Amino acid sequence: MHPIAEKYLRKSALPMIFCPGCGHGTVLNAFLRAVDDLGIIDDLSLVGGIGCSSWAPVFVNTDVLHTLHGRALAVATGLKLAQPRRHVVVFTGDGDCIGIGGNHFMHAARRNIDLTVILLDNNIYGMTGGQVSPSTPMQATTQTSPHGNPDPPMDASTVAIACGATYVARWTSAHPLGIKKAVKQAITHKGFSLVHTLSQCPTQAGRYIHGTPRADDLLEYYKAKAVTRKKARKLAEDELSERIVIGTLHQSDQRPELCESIAAMHTSLKG
């Protein structure tokens, strides 16, 4: 077994449930390398919701809460407030985070609580067989949009920034080094951090939306669509709307972090 896998995986949970060619494995790989670089495995708690995304933490040999659909951020909030010195990383998906979990996502960002959220966005509900999600493009054909999706998509990064997140980065599974770098920045950052990763689902989104079941085709698609912020500034609006802007989208240290605010309250009330 690869040394990273040997050191960090929960062997009793294997084999992984991800389909062959799923991007989530790449994101998990990048995450574990980031954890390794930072040396934080003994101070790390992981939380997942429900969905393919949310299975990632299960395969990591640390303290893990595999919670309810959409509720990972609320559970993680309680966990973080009880143990503010531990790093808490949440794995979630487009349905889990901005569908059912949308309310908790908004408020966790608003609170700027020191959590790192890794959002594995494959534009579909994969675990249940390929239904439309809040990030599925319009006109896309899915299991619940057989006549084409009439419902416009939402961008999680935009919502996170609007609600008060203080570190937001977007990458794709075709950019594993970018993901690793962003995860390290996100975990190190004191505040609500979002690493929004587009991650290919060859089985559902690939077949229904992109017309290919091949992971390599989908990775090429991501590489072609991705554009850095610098290059994006030179693009016309209609061209930009077709692209995926990658890199650090937002970073701020101007907002108070929730655990610190509560700690300050405790200090002022002591004695």
Added chain:
Amino acid sequence: MKTEEVIIVQGNEACVRGTLAAGCRFFAGYPITPASEIAELMSLRLPKVQGTFMQMEDEIASISAIIGATWGGLKSCTATSGPGFSLMQEGIGYAVVTETPCVIINVMRGGPSTGQPTLSAQQDVMQAKHGSHGDYEIIALCPSSVQECFELTVKAFNLAEKFRVPVTILSDEIVGHTREKLIVPAEVDVRERQHPKGPPDQYLPYAADSSGLLDGMPTFGQGYNLLIDGQLHYEDGNRAGHDPIASGKLMKRLCRKITRHAEELVDVDCAYLDDAETVVLAYGSVARSALSATKMARAAGLKVGFIKLKIIWPFPDEFIKDAIKNAHTIIVPEMNIGRIVHEMERLTHDGQQIRSASKLGGNIHTPQEILAEIKN
């Protein structure tokens, strides 16, 4: 050195004092009539003892946050009423399956739906048992006075720790908002969180003893590498939903760990039962009118006994069956359509008559009304 305190407070405040006395250091809740005072008082008092109060964005977030905080090592609690209790059901089920100790206070009000926000009811008694999907068992305690709000809340935390289960306090608007004397003892019997005895590398989070109970309650960050999952699981926490044998085994243990301790959990007050021909059985605020009615009946020479349930679930079957065995009539006054009366029907024999004295609308039974039912 703490001394006994005698104060006059409302039931909701007594619950708060019980929560703090039991060592709760995390509360997450959402405003809702008639429970909001609990959140307000927690927001004031918890930080003063270095505890954390969070008003979450909704009740689903509240039950979720208290579960997270529990695994982070804190005793945790939330408070709500009917509509919020409904929202919390999925989370309660998660706490059941993951065996997460926590306390949920439901200050019952008229339902269903928005119902009667400011009037009392006892309509959630069955929801406390069956509100979440799937088969499971929980513990639900029912205070009828300010003193019991304090004592049963402390007890709820202790039971949650021992049985690794969410415990519901079924209060109601009348009990919650009535102001009366509370004796806060100098010392309170608190069951501290017990760490697992075995070494972390051999620890199986869901390996139970012969009575179905687990080895302590671990906390994240102690080297256990816990996998806590809402899917039915093996003893090591890994998923077993696809495995009928393992799944059936876990479900049975989760249910039996409560039902097989029903006798130990009995918490029932009885009065005047020795020669009673008629028994009035009540719980919550209605028990107060029921006791008055019983005393009035006795003063009039009627052989009436009184039973007050302080635990509703698991229902104290054997105790009640024995307590009523010599009575020929059992009257169950409730502020709902008649729920616990059907539990009683299970426990009575052929010679006994069970009568529901159900009262809907939000007015509590008067002692006279119950007396009229007794004399009927």
